[in-house]
Amino acid sequence: MAEKGFEASLARLEKIVQELEQGDLELEKSLKLFEEGIKLSRLCNKRLEEAERKVEILVKDSSGLLTPKPFSEEGNG
Numbered sequence: 001m002a003e004k005g006f007e008a009s010l011a012r013l014e015k016i017v018q019e020l021e022q023g024d025l026e027l028e029k030s031l032k033l034f035e036e037g038i039k040l041s042r043l044c045n046k047r048l049e050e051a052e053r054k055v056e057i058l059v060k061d062s063s064g065l066l067t068p069k070p071f072s073e074e075g076n077g
Contacts, residue, residue, distance in 0.1 A: 004040075006047045013040040 004012070016037040020030060058066045 004043070006044060009040045009043050009047075013037055013044065016040070 016033050019025065020033055020037070025033070057069050
């Protein structure tokens, strides 16, 4: 399965939550949806963390202007 974009993953996760909240699914189907939901939740969280790191690379310089700064994995976390 190809990775979905954030918006598509979030929309699918919301649909899964709605289906599970209805409570009229068989146990097997509920477990399958729950597992898919967990995977989507982790994917969305990962994407949000990546976006946050990208935003953090913009830092204000001494004159108060936002200046792009190269992002490195080391030292961030």
